[in-house]
Amino acid sequence: MNKRKRVGDGLVSKLPNVGTTIFTVMSKLATETGAINLSQGFPGFDCSPKLISLVDHYMRKGFNQYAPMTGVAALREALAQKTVDQYAVTYDPDTEVTVTSGATEAIFAAITAVVRPGDEVLVFEPAYDSYVPAIELNGGIPVFVTLTPPDYAIDWQIVSEKITNKTRLILVNTPHNPTGHVWTIDDLDQLAAIVHDRDIWIVSDEVYEHILFDGRIHHSLMTHPVLQERTFIIGSFGKTFHITGWKIGYCLAPKELSIEFRKIHQYLTFSTVTPIQYALADYLKEPAHYRQLPDFYQRKRDLFLAGLRGSRFTIKPTEGSFFQTVSYAAITDEPDHDLAVRLTKEIGVASIPVSVFYHQKNDYKILRFCFAKDDAILEEAAGRLSKL
Known part of the structure; x- marks a missing residue:
């Protein structure tokens, strides 16, 4: 008697080395x-109870249907204004600000927008565990720059040596998870010197942008003109406002990059929960909250x-x-x-x-x-x- 083949026996995993996190x-x-x-x-x-009250307010007012794919206008405008206030950098809320279902979705969409089979992607490790699977699912090849304790500082000579004509993307994370290391202005200058004459894009994971200590300042990659024009800036309301379970993130990127980012985003989640977006737009009007x-x-x-x-x-x-x-x-x-x-x-x-x-x-x-x-x-x- 022939043994019945189970459904899935012939399935070849796209992520054979990935298990439970x-x-x-x-x-x-x-x-x-x-x-x-x-x-x-x-x-x-x-x-904040105020934030919960705002969500309740917009739910009861009937803001419970699909949001626009790019995010509700009020939140995109509030994010653009926050960016001007915080970093003196301007992003067009209509064409350069996109609301996502969490920062992890934004990271995946950004990587997918630019990485093609055979492309190399520089990853500073230790690294957040979503980076490499996203690279591999897009046929990319992770190239690791290993950081070591106690400082986890970047040796930019090593970074330069890792760059090849196949390098398409560099993944940045500051403040850094898991080490807590924070980039300096010199780090931005060093990175800019490496990429300024190359077709290399950057995904900058800045979800902890407001959590710095001992007087440190967050030097967002958007504040460097060479880096800003080629970088997807990824942010997270979850980390900033203690709402990780709401899964609300965003991406700031120049128009040309945002066009490609949105092509991916619309087929990942299409849009993000509507009443929460309106609530966050109101909540952002008080900078003291962050x-x-x-x-x-x-x-x-x-x-x-x-x-x-x-x-x-x-x-x-x-x-x-x-x-x-x-x-x-x-x-x-x-x-x-x-x-x-x-x-x-x-x-x-x-x-x-x-x-x-x-x-x-x-x-x-x-x-x-x-x-x-x-x-x-x-x-x-x-x-x-x-x-x-």
């Missing part, structure tokens, strides 16, 4: 063990670090984002993945092993913790970690 794995383990979850990068507190973020998060960073002061971890305060990395090299030789699992089970604090952000799983004995949590949670987590 580490964020899902560690969050699931934290739930199963009752551990404090400092692994996945989402705020442990609610957004300008207070550095102080808000620095207090949490400092509270978490103060709790770790007596621990055996080696710590360099993060420069930006809501992530803090710590070195445990002086404590144990365990692989970082094993230690992350053990700490979740034994002391009840979940983290992310930074090796997962490297394509060859480079293990520098570093763990990443998210400190976008309530103060009491941070104090309890730091107390438990200090006993290690």
Whole structure:
């Protein structure tokens, strides 16, 4: 009797090396063990009641049908005005601002717009885990520039040596996830010197643009004229306003790039939830809602670090984002993945092993913790970690 072939037996995976993300794995383990979850990068507190009230207002007024593919005009105009106010850079809200269903969708659309089979894409690693799959799904070839602790600074000579006539795109992330490294003006100048006479595009993931510490300034790639003309700037309301579950992002790009970006976006999600867009347009009218973020998060960073002061971890305060990395090299030789699992089970604090952000799983004995949590949670987590 012939064995019946199962549906899907002949399916060849487009992403054979991709499994369940580490964020899902560690969050699931934290739930199963009752551990404090400092692994996945989402705020442990609610957004502004005013923002919720605005969403309710627009839902009740009947703004519940499809939004325009590019985003509602009011939000695109508010984003354009915010960009002028914050960076003194002008984008046309009609042709150069696009609202997306989260920053990850925007990153995928931007990569898809410019990468073709055989194109090389420079990736600074450790890297956010959506970058490489998006490159590979478009037939691109990731080329890695490896950054190392404790500073994770970029060696621009190495970057220059990685550039070939096949290089089509460079992926930038500042402030950086997972390391918290923040680019300087010199970094922008160095990148501009490399790309100014080449047909190379840039996707700049700037979702943590408002979360910087110790007086640092976010140097958006849009502020450099050589870079601005060839860059897709990716932003996230989720990170800025503590609404990661709403999945609202955006892309700012010159008209020619936005035309190609929108061709992809319209067939990914077409449009993004309507009443939330109107609510955010109103909420953006008060700049204090995002300008207070550095102080808000620095207090949490400092509270978490103060709790770790007596621990055996080696710590360099993060420069930006809501992530803090710590070195445990002086404590144990365990692989970082094993230690992350053990700490979740034994002391009840979940983290992310930074090796997962490297394509060859480079293990520098570093763990990443998210400190976008309530103060009491941070104090309890730091107390438990200090006993290690």
